[in-house]
Amino acid sequence: MLKTQNDRASLAHTLSKVPFILQIVAGLILGIIVAYVYPDDKTVIPTLGNLFVKALKAVAPILVFVLVASAIAKHQAGQQTSMKPIIALYFVGMVISGTLALIMSLLFPSNFSELAANANVSAPEGIQEVLVNFVNQAVENPVSAFINGNYVAILFWSIALGLMFRVAHENTKRVLNDLAESVSGVIRMVIRCAPIGVFGLVYSSCTQEGGFTNLLNYVHVVAVLVATMLIIAFIVNPLLVFITTGSNPFPLVLKSLAKSGTTAFFTRSSAANLPVNLALCEELKLDKQTYSISIPLGCTINMSGAGVTIVVMTMAAANTLGIQVDFASAFLMCIVSVLCACGSSGVAGGSLMLIPLACSILGISNDVAMQVVGIGFIIGVIQDSFETALNSSTDVIFTAAACKRAEKKAQKKAA
Numbered sequence: 001m002l003k004t005q006n007d008r009a010s011l012a013h014t015l016s017k018v019p020f021i022l023q024i025v026a027g028l029i030l031g032i033i034v035a036y037v038y039p040d041d042k043t044v045i046p047t048l049g050n051l052f053v054k055a056l057k058a059v060a061p062i063l064v065f066v067l068v069a070s071a072i073a074k075h076q077a078g079q080q081t082s083m084k085p086i087i088a089l090y091f092v093g094m095v096i097s098g099t100l101a102l103i104m105s106l107l108f109p110s111n112f113s114e115l116a117a118n119a120n121v122s123a124p125e126g127i128q129e130v131l132v133n134f135v136n137q138a139v140e141n142p143v144s145a146f147i148n149g150n151y152v153a154i155l156f157w158s159i160a161l162g163l164m165f166r167v168a169h170e171n172t173k174r175v176l177n178d179l180a181e182s183v184s185g186v187i188r189m190v191i192r193c194a195p196i197g198v199f200g201l202v203y204s205s206c207t208q209e210g211g212f213t214n215l216l217n218y219v220h221v222v223a224v225l226v227a228t229m230l231i232i233a234f235i236v237n238p239l240l241v242f243i244t245t246g247s248n249p250f251p252l253v254l255k256s257l258a259k260s261g262t263t264a265f266f267t268r269s270s271a272a273n274l275p276v277n278l279a280l281c282e283e284l285k286l287d288k289q290t291y292s293i294s295i296p297l298g299c300t301i302n303m304s305g306a307g308v309t310i311v312v313m314t315m316a317a318a319n320t321l322g323i324q325v326d327f328a329s330a331f332l333m334c335i336v337s338v339l340c341a342c343g344s345s346g347v348a349g350g351s352l353m354l355i356p357l358a359c360s361i362l363g364i365s366n367d368v369a370m371q372v373v374g375i376g377f378i379i380g381v382i383q384d385s386f387e388t389a390l391n392s393s394t395d396v397i398f399t400a401a402a403c404k405r406a407e408k409k410a411q412k413k414a415a
Contacts, residue, residue, distance in 0.1 A: 027195035028378060031202030039207045046204045049374065052197025055190045057370040061146050063187050063353055065158045070180035072162025073173050085244075085405060086294045089398040090302040093240060097232050097304035098311050098338040102330055104228045105315035110221040112320045112375055137360065148366070155336075155357060187353070194377050201374050221316050222379050228308050229390045233257060237397055244401040245408070256280065256396045257389075264392035265385045270299045273392045280396050286403045294402075298395030303341035305387030306351035309376070310337040314358040317372045325362055333361045351387065352376035 034045065138156040145153035165176055234253070241249035259280050264273040274295065281291035311334050318325050325333075337358045341351060355376065356369035376383070 023195040024198055024377070024380065027197075027199035028202050031199045032206060034199075035203045035206035041203075041207075045200050046207075047200065048196050049198075049200025049202075049204050052190075052193055052200065052377075053370050053374045055193070057366065059183070059187050059190055061154050063183050065146075065154050066176070066180040066183045068155060068158040069162035069165065070176050072159060073165035073168070073176050085402040086290070086298075086398055087301075089240060089244065089402060090298060093232075093237065093394060093398065094302070094304050094307050094338045094341065095335065096236055096240075097228075098307040098334040099331070100231060100236065101228050101308040101311035102315065102327075102334045104224055104231075105312050105319075106327075106330075108220075108224050109319040110224055110312070110316035111217050112221075112316055112372065150360065191377075194380075197374070198378050201378055218375065218379050221312065222382050225309060225312050225379075225383050226386050228312065229305055229386045232304055232308070233261075233390055233393070237394060241397060241401045245404045247404070249401075252284075252400055253397055255284075256393045256400070260396050261389040261393035265389040270388055270392050270395075273388070274299055277392060277396050281399060284396075284400055286400055287406070290403055290406075291399050294399045295395055298399065299392070302395050302398070303338075303351070303391055304394055305390035306341035306354075307334075307338040308390075309351045309383060309387055310341060310354055310358050313352070313355050313372050313376055314362065314364075317355075317359060317364055317368060318362050321364065321368070323362060323364070329362065333358050336361060352380070 137150050137153055140148075140150050140153040142153065142157045144150070145157065165173060238249040238253050241252060260273065260277050263276045264270065277295045277299075278291065281295060282288070314333060314337070315325075315330065337354065341354065352373045355373050356366055359369035359372065360366070
């Protein structure tokens, strides 16, 4: 008996040493192999994927609610004035990134064939219908919103309560922040089961109608995601730096990608990459009073990569279901996605958890949206690494650009 317990402890200890990304890769490969060798299981293995999606579906509404409310409640009134240029770059960069993701999705539409069974979704007729539905959903009873997975109402109530909590006692804010940390801990527990969930989801994809060709759809959407993020990293960000500083942006951009982006690619965590970014800012001889605030802040709100992921995955779902979305409606979804991406920090796969909110704007049901989240975890092996590298390196790039701009202004005044 004791030996069995020791063996289990030893196995758990061994698994904990295996990088999480490798565990997901193992689940993905094992799912493909088992589907090829034994494609007849219709209960046990598919159930693993279904349980994983259901668990995500259960915690996602609470996660969105507490993260957004907590982020708004702990906002400091004097922070925005001192950080205005950097925050402006963060916001402009995210809007451009989301818009580019929308354009790429329209130029290179992706499909998830396993969602075809849910193709009886009615498409919104235009921006007017989308706005009316948005308002109607926003004023739903909060209890009903949690039960029905109405993310628009959840977002509305989280913003409203967050604003009210800003004038609350500091201890109350601390409780809300602790609640956000606790819910984030629960979601991390669920996501730790991602290798098993991915195994079941990949098996189901390979054994459904279309078989192994379903995986080619994942390759396509990954290509769109990665291409969009590379365009942002090597074209959009340098252009914004040039507009801000008036000087050659590429030495700064390439150095940030090499030092910050590389480590973030492998750690897949903006928070874990904070020491690297702070050290890089010190190496660039930036103003410490600025970067000591802007880097942790960027880790929280600067989520260009997350915005790209949410928009591309949502548009892929809409395209699969045959929903013809006009550009104005899609742009509204894009802006909401970018703003809500600010709440995705601190949680592995956090951007994927906000896909249901974007889907709800286009009239896509929560059940279908959570299937898209499940697909997101399958492609997250690549997507999450590129997303984190883009998010983290951009924090340094925009901070350095704003600091250099301030230095030039100071030199002109001195002259």
